[in-house]
Amino acid sequence: RPVHRRSLEKIEMIPASQSCPRVEIIATMKKNGEKRCLNPESQTIQNLLKAISKQRSKRSHQTQREA
Template identity: 50%
Template sequence: MSYFTIVALMVFLAIAVGTSLGDPGVPPRCQCIKKESRPIGRHIEKVEVIPASSDCSETEIIATLKKDGRKTCLDPEAPWVQRVLQKLFKRTR
């Protein structure tokens, strides 16, 4: 399955969409400026996929970390991120 198909299916399977990391009073825009490409898979508690929209032309993947609840943007092109998404997709079936 291609990356795009996996992301699209996850979105349709009720993955949280459109949640803003910033203030509610700030106009919507891309939330991910820097993206983590180093493997941090075992530290991830939750993954949120935000599809491309009129506010942001890129699909954004935001991970919540187990240890401190901090949110980190993941590089959707990194092979390890694609594997994490595939595992999550298999769990939601």
């Protein structure tokens, strides 16, 4: 099922480690709190992460300007 940015409550990225050699991306949905494991290699998920990162970067710059 597709994941839309507006439907996300939270997204967590867990880096690869000795116990798990894969990067894990866990999305928590706003509507029902459901947690979904997302494929970090998916182009759609990579685009989603870029968009979120870009949005955070904009907010950070705005906050710094206002201070």
